[in-house]
Amino acid sequence: xxxxxxxxxxxxxxxxxxxxxxxxxxxxxxxxxxxxxxxxxxxxxxxxxxxxxxxxxxxxxxxxxxxxxxxxxxxxxxxxxxxxxxxxxxxxxxxxxxxxxxxxxxxxxxxxxxxxxxxxxxxxxxxxxxxxxxxxxxxxxxxxxxxxxxxxxxxxxxxxxxxxxxxxxxxxxxxxxxxxxxxxxxxxxxxxxxxxxxxxxxxxxxxxxxxxxxxxxxxxxxxxxxxxxxxxxxxxxxxxxxxxxxxxxxxxxxxxxxxxxxxxxxxxxxxxxxxxxxxxxxxxxxxxxxxxxxxxxxxxxxxxxxxxxxxxxxxxxxxxxxxxxxxxxxxxxxxxxxxxxxxxxxxxxxxxxxxxxxxxxxxxxxxxxxxxxxxxxxxxxxxxxxxxxxxxxxxxxxxxxxxxxxxxxxxxxxxxxxxxxxxxxxxxxxxxxxxxxxxxxxxxxxxxxxxxxxxxxxxxxxxxxxxxxxxxxxxxxxxxxxxxxxxxxxxxxxxxxxxxxxxxxxxxxxxxxxxxxxxxxxxxxxxxxxxxxxxxxxxxxxxxxxxxxxxxxxxxxxxxxxxxxxxxxxxxxxxxxxxxxxxxxxxxxxxxxxxxxxxxxxxxxxxxxxxxxxxxxxxxxxxxxxxxxxxxxxxxxxxxxxxxxxxxxxxxxxxxxxxxxxxxxxxxxxxxxxxxxxxxxxxxxxxxxxxxxxxxxx
Amino acid sequence: xxxxxxxxxxxxxxxxxxxxxxxxxxxxxxxxxxxxxxxxxxxxxxxxxxxxxxxxxxxxxxxxxxxxxxxx
Numbered sequence: 001x002x003x004x005x006x007x008x009x010x011x012x013x014x015x016x017x018x019x020x021x022x023x024x025x026x027x028x029x030x031x032x033x034x035x036x037x038x039x040x041x042x043x044x045x046x047x048x049x050x051x052x053x054x055x056x057x058x059x060x061x062x063x064x065x066x067x068x069x070x071x072x073x074x075x076x077x078x079x080x081x082x083x084x085x086x087x088x089x090x091x092x093x094x095x096x097x098x099x100x101x102x103x104x105x106x107x108x109x110x111x112x113x114x115x116x117x118x119x120x121x122x123x124x125x126x127x128x129x130x131x132x133x134x135x136x137x138x139x140x141x142x143x144x145x146x147x148x149x150x151x152x153x154x155x156x157x158x159x160x161x162x163x164x165x166x167x168x169x170x171x172x173x174x175x176x177x178x179x180x181x182x183x184x185x186x187x188x189x190x191x192x193x194x195x196x197x198x199x200x201x202x203x204x205x206x207x208x209x210x211x212x213x214x215x216x217x218x219x220x221x222x223x224x225x226x227x228x229x230x231x232x233x234x235x236x237x238x239x240x241x242x243x244x245x246x247x248x249x250x251x252x253x254x255x256x257x258x259x260x261x262x263x264x265x266x267x268x269x270x271x272x273x274x275x276x277x278x279x280x281x282x283x284x285x286x287x288x289x290x291x292x293x294x295x296x297x298x299x300x301x302x303x304x305x306x307x308x309x310x311x312x313x314x315x316x317x318x319x320x321x322x323x324x325x326x327x328x329x330x331x332x333x334x335x336x337x338x339x340x341x342x343x344x345x346x347x348x349x350x351x352x353x354x355x356x357x358x359x360x361x362x363x364x365x366x367x368x369x370x371x372x373x374x375x376x377x378x379x380x381x382x383x384x385x386x387x388x389x390x391x392x393x394x395x396x397x398x399x400x401x402x403x404x405x406x407x408x409x410x411x412x413x414x415x416x417x418x419x420x421x422x423x424x425x426x427x428x429x430x431x432x433x434x435x436x437x438x439x440x441x442x443x444x445x446x447x448x449x450x451x452x453x454x455x456x457x458x459x460x461x462x463x464x465x466x467x468x469x470x471x472x473x474x475x476x477x478x479x480x481x482x483x484x485x486x487x488x489x490x491x492x493x494x495x496x497x498x499x500x501x502x503x504x505x506x507x508x509x510x511x512x513x514x515x516x517x518x519x520x521x522x523x524x525x526x527x528x529x530x531x532x533x534x535x536x537x538x539x540x541x542x543x544x545x546x547x548x549x550x551x552x553x554x555x556x557x558x559x560x561x562x563x564x565x566x567x568x569x570x571x572x573x574x575x576x577x578x579x580x581x582x583x584x585x586x587x588x589x590x591x592x593x594x595x596x597x598x599x600x601x602x603x604x605x606x607x608x609x610x611x612x613x614x615x616x617x618x619x620x621x622x623x624x625x626x627x628x629x630x631x632x633x634x635x636x637x638x639x640x641x642x643x644x645x646x647x648x649x650x651x652x653x654x655x656x657x658x659x660x661x662x663x664x665x666x667x668x669x670x671x672x673x674x675x676x677x678x679x680x681x682x683x684x685x686x687x688x689x690x691x692x693x694x695x696x697x698x
Numbered sequence: 699x700x701x702x703x704x705x706x707x708x709x710x711x712x713x714x715x716x717x718x719x720x721x722x723x724x725x726x727x728x729x730x731x732x733x734x735x736x737x738x739x740x741x742x743x744x745x746x747x748x749x750x751x752x753x754x755x756x757x758x759x760x761x762x763x764x765x766x767x768x769x770x
Contacts, residue, residue, distance in 0.1 A: 216720065220757050222727070223751050252736055
């Protein structure tokens, strides 16, 4: 390690990649070090030390597990909670020793709730500050220019309302999660069930309840018939379609009478309009909008999108993604970004086409005091043929479209009367595509053009089809629409909503792309609604969220919020505890079925009767796949990797028909896709399993 | 006595569980709309029709089948 200078300012970075970028931006080529960077700029020496996200975590103050409810918490090094983390303790020690001799402490963590909490905890628990005071660097991109600027405009900070709100949120999430999970798990054991990890929290509850309400509607749906009359009309020798203006005829006899009254008859045009309309470009992305569009266009789940966007931010390719803002202020140097993008092959022609468009980008309604909307920095991305590349392309196109001209279309509409019946035909045509050539939001196909007719023109109804339909049930939520609902009801935060949805999937409460509630999901919601309904209450969760926002804005004391939320928790807990066995009985059967379903990998391709299930050997403790029909002579079995979490894909290998599983070995890394059959012919072609997306499974 | 459709605990006077009782209420509520739509509709015929429609909910189909069998 290079020598630490006698006088220096200590910069606290949130992640190693960010530390490296700050070092490069401030120190240029004169940077020494690897994990710790030592550099000089002007007459000032800097030492940059990086965290790896949170270095501290909440833990119960009393290690005994039989003290409930757990409400007395303290912050401890993360390594005390996650024992395998070897990268925590030496960093805490380094912060401790480096802070002793530093002239200035500069927090350069992400400027948001989590970043402030990380920085504050390092100052308080690693550097031992009694009164936490430090300089704060604020930046929204990791470009050299912005980093240099942020270090030349450091703000002195004595009050840490964002960190206070962050720490309060961590506390509330911990006590709600731990205590409610324990009571659910205990109820299961009390009722004679086997140990299963169950959870419900103050955001999970209402989110799960949305799916429960929708699932109940779908399963109790009774379709009601209705009819629509569609005509084919002849005008000047050409045919065009028109729909009866009553697009929901609820009586069959009426629908039939429309056909009798109109078919083969003459009609008269009673209304003919051509109405141009323009549509402004969509506003720049905030995180929620990006997650919805990435789901719609690229098929990425909200948590995948967040994870990829963070990688792009660390590569300095885009601005900070955890933002609610749809606005890009004038302080962002648009000209420089447009100029940089014009030098990238993929965007050269688009930037050129913007000539004559808007001088500044269109702005959305939502703002965020901490960060602007997501925008590209202009730094080129090395590998564009990846998921990162595709998301980057989406972000750049959305940014560029914000400078483009409005899209202008024309709606042509005709109303034709025949006796008592009226039919309407309409078509939309594009006059000027504007921004839609850069970013196609609508994906709608243009309808057939209508003939040029004027009022009082006569046409002929060539044929009329009466089509019977039935009311469809409401659609299930997908990850994007559930996220949208959570945003609308303001439950959770932009950073945590995707994580909550992932937890519901992990617990087996919901499954599939169209989120279907499992038996366990039903049981949890129904037990909660029967014995402790406020857990599912949107109002309670929303009220806590609003108060946490007030703490963040320094208008409310965090203790008041904590006391109120803990009081609500204790009420929920006591209601559950009073009915422990009854709650357990409601959940037990569903929990057993869900656990069994998780262990079932697919049909047995050998006996075609049993199911291949995940089994752990009592003798060796090792896990393997075996047929459920084993006692009846099917000996199909195969070994499994002994490390990592195994999840069924629910589809068989295309080569041999054995189940394909996903093996999750490292947190945050993409899982391996594996056919469990060791003799699968596909394995002779490739060495080892393939990552998802790396090709066919068999 | 258990719910005759799924053998879960009944919660309503009909003897059905909470889920199937909800479906029964929906079936009863929609019957009038079907009568208006077609002019007339026999109850058993109605149950058979909604049992077969793909738009019908899972619990609706189960209750429709049960009610049809019950009525002979």
